[in-house]
Amino acid sequence: MTGAVSLTDAPVVDAHSHGFRLSDLLGRSPGELLDRITMLGACLISSDGLQPEDLPLVHELTDSDPLAMACRIRLSELLGCEPTREAVSAARHEALAADGTAYLRRLWDDAGIAGMVVDDGYPLPRVDPIEMSREADILIHPVVRIEPLIVDIRERVSSFSELEDAFSAQLEAALTTRNAVAIKSVIAYRTGLDVAEWPPDQVATAFTKWAAAGFPESRELAKPVRDTLLERTLQVAKRVGRPVHIHCGGGDPSVVLNYARPKDLFPLLNRHRHQPIVLIHGGWPWLEEGAYVASILPRVYIETSINTAWSSLIMDQKLEAILGIAPTAKVLFGSDESTEPELAWISALTTREALERVLGAAVCRRWMTVADGVRVGRGVLAENCARLHDLAL
Numbered sequence: 001m002t003g004a005v006s007l008t009d010a011p012v013v014d015a016h017s018h019g020f021r022l023s024d025l026l027g028r029s030p031g032e033l034l035d036r037i038t039m040l041g042a043c044l045i046s047s048d049g050l051q052p053e054d055l056p057l058v059h060e061l062t063d064s065d066p067l068a069m070a071c072r073i074r075l076s077e078l079l080g081c082e083p084t085r086e087a088v089s090a091a092r093h094e095a096l097a098a099d100g101t102a103y104l105r106r107l108w109d110d111a112g113i114a115g116m117v118v119d120d121g122y123p124l125p126r127v128d129p130i131e132m133s134r135e136a137d138i139l140i141h142p143v144v145r146i147e148p149l150i151v152d153i154r155e156r157v158s159s160f161s162e163l164e165d166a167f168s169a170q171l172e173a174a175l176t177t178r179n180a181v182a183i184k185s186v187i188a189y190r191t192g193l194d195v196a197e198w199p200p201d202q203v204a205t206a207f208t209k210w211a212a213a214g215f216p217e218s219r220e221l222a223k224p225v226r227d228t229l230l231e232r233t234l235q236v237a238k239r240v241g242r243p244v245h246i247h248c249g250g251g252d253p254s255v256v257l258n259y260a261r262p263k264d265l266f267p268l269l270n271r272h273r274h275q276p277i278v279l280i281h282g283g284w285p286w287l288e289e290g291a292y293v294a295s296i297l298p299r300v301y302i303e304t305s306i307n308t309a310w311s312s313l314i315m316d317q318k319l320e321a322i323l324g325i326a327p328t329a330k331v332l333f334g335s336d337e338s339t340e341p342e343l344a345w346i347s348a349l350t351t352r353e354a355l356e357r358v359l360g361a362a363v364c365r366r367w368m369t370v371a372d373g374v375r376v377g378r379g380v381l382a383e384n385c386a387r388l389h390d391l392a393l
């Protein structure tokens, strides 16, 4: 009864992903490919690296991780090998080494991925989007992350007003030279999402003390500066007509978990309700809270990564919650691929299937027609992201 909504030919634009280089992919140990695809593995890598003492445990946990198992099975089908971890890792390494670009093209074709919106703040040094586009044979839409810009500038200035002016100028220049479609902030990993408006003299004093202390990430010293620079970012974004992506929700262990919820960001979202802001990860695991905010503020958007596909067995439930609470035309599929391109591939594949089930059930329950279901599904997979970022599909 749920097969009515078909999204087989719907293109996918991944609204949140990260850059990679073929040489880096080939340089990693093939046997731990699936470890790097799990939430645990990817988060350990992006925080302080996968430590040698954690490796055996992570490796063992991967064997019973639903997303890793799905990857193992589906990659074995794609590569024509036995569905064992060893066979899949070896066949994948062989395909990547033989012709990496052709292998990646197979992944994109298999999952119907037409483009990727790439946050350039991780990994560092920045992956060149033109190079990535050529190596991976895929359309890349860059997003400029503000935190690396702040690090570049703060050492070279002697006051907050100098920092603020240099920051605005460099942000605008980066948007142009990198041909960026959006701006990103990970303030949830620095001082928290409870961004406040500060009196100028307090910000100036905080900057002087922060610089003198060697830029520790303390809420007392760094927060007034980072909050004010994010406010400035929103002004720049509004002037140049770009959406702002804000990491919202949990993430790797370096997140400021006490101030990472959508409710913490709400005052800022409410102050800036006249410009588009995307909640990256939709507030995971406080997804309902993020979707609720998107349901009461007109220009708050939800990006689905972590819910798709790291949530694996509860993906349908997460998509039901997002689509039932937030206006569906403000929901954008994303993978948060940051370690291996297969994460983008498996996320697109499984999200397409989950949407067909969830929207098919909605048709059966008479919430919408089949045509509505297809329209909503195509919107989530690509069209909502394309419309918001002005991308050609």
Ligand SMILES: [Zn+2]
Binding pocket: 016, 017, 018, 119, 336, 338
């Ligand atoms: Zn990310």
